[in-house]
Amino acid sequence: MAYQYSISFLIFVSLLALPNSCFSHYTSNNGGGLYSQFYEHSCPKALEIVKSVVSKAVAKEARMAASLLRLHFHDCFVQGCDGSVLLDSSGSIVSEKQSNPNKNSARGFDVVDDIKSALEKECPQTVSCADILALAARDSTVLDGGPSWEVPLGRRDSRSASLSGSNNNIPAPNNTFQTIVTKFKRQGLDVVDLVALSGSHTIGNARCTSFRQRLYNQSGNGQPDHFLDQSFAVQLRKRCPRSGGDQNLFFLDNVSPTKFDTNYYKNLMASKGLLNSDQVLFTKSQQTMDLVKKYAENGELFFKQFAKSMIKMGNISPLTRTSGEIRKNCRKLN
Incomplete structure (x- = not known):
């Protein structure tokens, strides 16, 4: 997948004289230094x-x-x-x-x-x-x-x-839209990154405790979440009761739960986003709503932006050169 490079970054790469290196055009917060042939x-x-x-x-x-x-x-x-x-x-x-x-x-x-x-x-x-x-x-x-x-x-x-x-x-399932945007911004990630990276919820599961507040009178206004499709809510309540069943698992995308595709975005458009942090992308901002629609309709566009945003996220403040260590065991310090 091809990406555009900034002139300054290409100069940086050439100065390092790294043969055949494939760099992101994003630099990390501490000056970069990552390359795919490391x-x-x-x-x-x-x-x-x-x-x-x-x-x-x-x-x-x-x-x-x-x-x-x-x-x-x-x-x-x-x-x-x-x-x-x-x-x-x-x-x-x-x-x-x-x-x-x-x-x-x-x-x-x-x-x-x-x-x-x-x-x-x-x-x-x-x-x-x-x-x-x-x-x-x-x-x-x-x-x-x-x-x-x-x-x-x-x-x-x-x-x-x-x-x-x-x-x-780390953004939480019940965070407000603005809180989620702020947490992403704190890491140097913008709204486009937020919507694209949230698309990772096209696979995986979430626990009952992560979205229970949407099903019952726990939303702060005494009402179940009106942004949640009610037939979908009825289905969810069967295995996510008011109390108990906290660890019961539910597919984040119940259409194609193990396939990385655009159904996550289509679910949001149908008010069938499992987590509040997902559904707000289609209810709280015109910009994110437009992006959800674009990715729902164009899988190639979603895939391209997801890859770009993953590289950008992977460049958040890495330790490089002589900083940190290379652990022998990932669970403990050397």
């Missing part, structure tokens, strides 16, 4: 190994594709794309896995462990956990029929985690 000499089989392990995991459990894609998202929105979401609590580390957005829902950590283990055998302490997340997100998208893109690489792993950052920075 492991070409140090670990030439790296991408092949990641793809192989992800393929096996998704073949075993279709839901894993969405879980791995979500891990990259939840990593990048906290301290940048630095693998901090993977750290377990130990010593001075308080794990982000305990945060509200991650507790009882973030998953795929065992798959990341398997990828890291295979990479450590092939080329010890060379491929970062942060890069594993970026590659696994791309491979998961492709496996479910979505677009591919060249993943800029060269991230290093953080030596810290931020529980408060995870609680405060």
Whole structure:
């Protein structure tokens, strides 16, 4: 997939003299330095190994594709794309896995462990956990029929985690539209990125507790959500009662739940977005409404923008060069 490059960035690339490099035209918040051929000499089989392990995991459990894609998202929105979401609590580390957005829902950590283990055998302490997340997100998208893109690489792993950052920075299902826009903007992502990246909800699941307030009198005005199709709401209430069943899972896109396509946007147009944070894209802003319509009608346009926005998100404040470390085990510091 071709992208336009800014003149200044092309000069930057030429100065680095990186042969055959394929860069995003987005620079990271700390000056960039990521490029897709980063492991070409140090670990030439790296991408092949990641793809192989992800393929096996998704073949075993279709839901894993969405879980791995979500891990990259939840990593990048906290301290940048630095693998901090993977750290377990130990010593001075308080794990982000305990945060509200991650507790009882973030998953795929065992798959990341398997990828890291295979990479450590092939080329010890060379491929970062942060890069594993970026590659696994791309491979998961492709496996479910979505677009591919060249993943800029060269991230290093953080030596810290931020529980408060995870609680405060990751958009929540019941956030207002403006809060969601603000959280994206804080990461250097705009409204176009918001609508495109939300399209990842064309695959995966959400828990009853994530949208219950839309089904019952918990919306703040004493009324069920009138932006939710009522026949759809009746169907949802069967397995998402007023109390209990918090962990019951529902497809984010009940039309084609394991296929990366445009049905997510079509669902929003039919008032069948599962999460409030999805449905507001079609009810709270003319700009986002227009984008939803465009992506619903034009899969190629959606795929192109999704790939572009994923590269942009993957460039949020990465640690590069001598910053951070390359963890031997993604769950703990060296």
